[in-house]
Amino acid sequence: MAARRQRRRVKKKTRSQLQLWGAVAAAIAVVWVSGNWSTVWPVLVTVPAAAALGGAGWALLRAHRQAVGRGQAWRAQQEARARELSMAQVDALTWQEFETYIAELCRRDGCTDVVVSGKSGDLGADVVGYLADGRKLVIQCKKYAPHRSVSSQDMQKFVGTARLEHGADVALFVTTGRAFTRDALGLALRQDIVALHRDLLGSWVKGAHLESLMPLNGSGGGVTRRPR
Known part of the structure; x- marks a missing residue:
């Protein structure tokens, strides 16, 4: 050809x-x-x-x-x-260290009153804080192997608690895994959950501001799976 x-x-x-x-x-x-x-x-x-x-x-x-x-x-x-x-x-971080690190990134980007639960049974609120404009931020952290994807079941649990249990204005699901499955990402988009996969997390780690990444929500050059 x-x-x-x-x-x-x-x-x-x-x-x-x-x-x-x-x-x-x-x-x-x-x-x-x-x-x-x-x-x-x-x-x-x-x-x-x-x-x-x-x-x-x-x-x-x-x-x-x-x-x-x-x-x-x-x-x-x-x-x-x-x-x-x-x-x-x-x-190389443990899951507890990963949650603490995410909290540090939030503080770096101007978030206040950032708290890490550091325990199981937190109903999806691994990190809680407030954005610079006062909105409440609730974060679910998943320390996965680089090749893994976040499942729809994981996303369903967070959707069910982020706002009803924790009163989140901004609900953020961040993972070290490569992507969200199609169903998980579709649910995140419908329920206004910010989904940060490995590539977007890497950009955050390298200095991108959190609020500049939130509109990307599962896109941004990584391995993504868009809903049909």
Whole structure:
């Protein structure tokens, strides 16, 4: 398929060149017959020169676009690598240390009265605090292996307690796992739960502000599964 497209591009380019030089040859023939060469020859020189300059400009523009594309791809790769290097340190934490670390990230981003439950039976409120604008923030932390996904059952439990039990204005589910399952993410979107998977958590760890990540809610360049 790629070879076919390449052949088509070559044929199109060749056809354009033949049309250009055909037009130049026709103009020369007309001038030769009319004998008015002194008047028209500057035009005949200018047309090929303009065509050559245009071709060179297009080649430079195309090369620039390709370079920009390669640069963007390289930066995205480096950012992903940096996130994973940071996440390697997070992966080494225990689940209790992970909850404490999430609380520290909240404080770094201006949250106040941040409290860590540090125990089981907390009904999904692993970390509780207040955003800078006064909204109550309730966080469920899941310290999962990098390859795991958060299930719909995990999300259902948090949905059932975040607001009814804890009065959350903002309910945040954060995991070290790679993604949320399709059903879990669909439930989060319907119930206004902010879902931060591994890539978004990595961005938070690297310095992104929490409130800049909340609108992404399960997206943002990671392995995501959108609801149907």
